[in-house]
Amino acid sequence: MKTAVIQFPGSNCDMDGVHAAGAVIGQQAVPVWHTETSLEGFDAILVPGGFSYGDHLRSGAIAAHSPVMKEVKRLAEKGVPVIGICNGFQILTEAGLLPGALGRNNSLHFLCHDVHLRVETTHSPFTNQYQKGQIIKIPIAHNEGSYYADSETLNRLEGEGLVAFRYVTPDGHEVLEGNPNGALNNIAGILNEKRNVLGMMPHPERYVEKLLGNTDGLGVFESLLEYVAGGVK
Numbered sequence: 001m002k003t004a005v006i007q008f009p010g011s012n013c014d015m016d017g018v019h020a021a022g023a024v025i026g027q028q029a030v031p032v033w034h035t036e037t038s039l040e041g042f043d044a045i046l047v048p049g050g051f052s053y054g055d056h057l058r059s060g061a062i063a064a065h066s067p068v069m070k071e072v073k074r075l076a077e078k079g080v081p082v083i084g085i086c087n088g089f090q091i092l093t094e095a096g097l098l099p100g101a102l103g104r105n106n107s108l109h110f111l112c113h114d115v116h117l118r119v120e121t122t123h124s125p126f127t128n129q130y131q132k133g134q135i136i137k138i139p140i141a142h143n144e145g146s147y148y149a150d151s152e153t154l155n156r157l158e159g160e161g162l163v164a165f166r167y168v169t170p171d172g173h174e175v176l177e178g179n180p181n182g183a184l185n186n187i188a189g190i191l192n193e194k195r196n197v198l199g200m201m202p203h204p205e206r207y208v209e210k211l212l213g214n215t216d217g218l219g220v221f222e223s224l225l226e227y228v229a230g231g232v233k
């Protein structure tokens with residue numbers, strides 16, 4: 001599997017993404033500068049976390065207009081799997097690849113700590129190696145992670161099983177109030193309608209090796225590999 005990891009001015013999780021989608025799972029992952037206009041030959045695309053353009057205007061708003069994003073859109077429409085992590089999720093919503101928006105955390109503080117997530121669907125290129133309902137621990141690190149969408153969109157996401165990850169308590173109970181950032185329906189990650197685009201606020205690439213203290217994020221990259229290798233229909 002060959003994954004393109006897009007770099008914008010201000011990305012800071014790009015090399016973690018290259019490591020997780022590359023060496024950790026024994027595959028190839030290549031950093032690609034945002035001015036690139038062709039991603040031909042890549043099996044998957046990772047839009048990493050960070051502070052693209054210093055989060056000016058809104059997180060992800062400027063990066064969404066980078067030349068490479070036209071190509072990301074084109075390939076996403078062809079079915080190439082695209083994962084946006086944290087700032088990557090914000091960029092994908094700003095670019096219209098995913099519905100809704102990420103607003104300021106309701107605490108108005110930058111949050112950097114572990115959260116518990118429930119895997120809500122295994123029917124995707126990014127979650128097929130987890131169990132449905134599995135509780136995983138993954139770190140968050142963001143200012144603007146409060147997922148918002150209008151009620152029609154939320155109902156569609158819920159109805160079509162497009163919520164991929166939800167914030168829960170460590171024992172797996174749905175957090176009814178007080179989730180880390182105020183996200184509606186405790187949404188931590190969503191899929192597009194075709195299920196080949198995932199956006200998530202927590203950082204799975206930070207928990208992929210024992211050395212890092214936890215491997216709960218590895219499933220995302222192993223799922224992607226399984227999907228690209230044709231093991232998942």
Ligand SMILES: NC(=O)CC[C@H](N)C(=O)O
Nearest residue numbers: 049050086087142143144
């Ligand atoms: N870790 C990140 O990707 C941070 C995303 C964005 N800059 C925010 O603070 O919301």
